[in-house]
Amino acid sequence: MLQQTPVDRVLPVWQSWLERWPSAPALAQASQADALRAWGRLGYPRRAIRLHAAARAIVAEFAGQVPDTYEELRRLPGVGDYTAAAVLAFAFGQRSVVLDVNVRRVLRRAMDGIEHPTPATTAAERALAESLLPRRHDSAARWSAAVMELGALVCTSRSPKCGDCPIAQDCTWLNAGSPTGERPRQQAKFTGSDRQVRGLIMAALRDSPVAVQSIDYVWPDEAQRLRALVGLMSDGLIVETTKGWTLPQ
């Protein structure tokens, strides 16, 4: 849920989700449609499908127990480098290099003196993080949590609160006068995009099925609407039934 989504927005959904499905086997028994509805408006609904699929994989391949190795975690749908590393550190207390956008930004500024990290994680960056990570396992997980928090609350992308920063004296970027760097990546416009159309379709189907001949009220442009429907279908987020378009059961 936290992938590309602020903690404050995730928290209420996460709580009700775990109340309803407190374990992987519990989630595995739910329908995809129920998972998608419980996901609500968190965004990127493919994550809900992947989380649900991961729960079923955990049941099928790991006897219902979340695996505790990097390789096994990475086999689960929706689990990439960051998520696998985070689960190892924060759920299992292992020493793993957790490189999310917050950690990357803090290290970039403090150590390299550059405002923004590159779009993709580099080998040098990984080596640096590894060299800074405490050797003790419990200290390592605590360090990662602390740096992530520092990046999320103080060393933010826009208007960082350097006055509140505990490592301000040692920050290369701040000591260099906080030079403006290049933007990491520009995000495509959302209004009028296929993403918006997909979101509108998903929002409608979370409430109830929509008859095939009635779906055009969601978005007038037929070509774009069709593109969104085909995409959502191929992503396994919607299906066409006798009742019309619905969430997958």
Added chain:
DNA sequence: CAGCCGTGGCG
């Protein structure tokens, strides 16, 4: 590797 995938709050 670049492009794509939601949503909402904030400056």
Added chain:
DNA sequence: TCGCCAAGGCT
């Protein structure tokens, strides 16, 4: 108002 950006992952 509107662009920026958020505990990434996948193709």
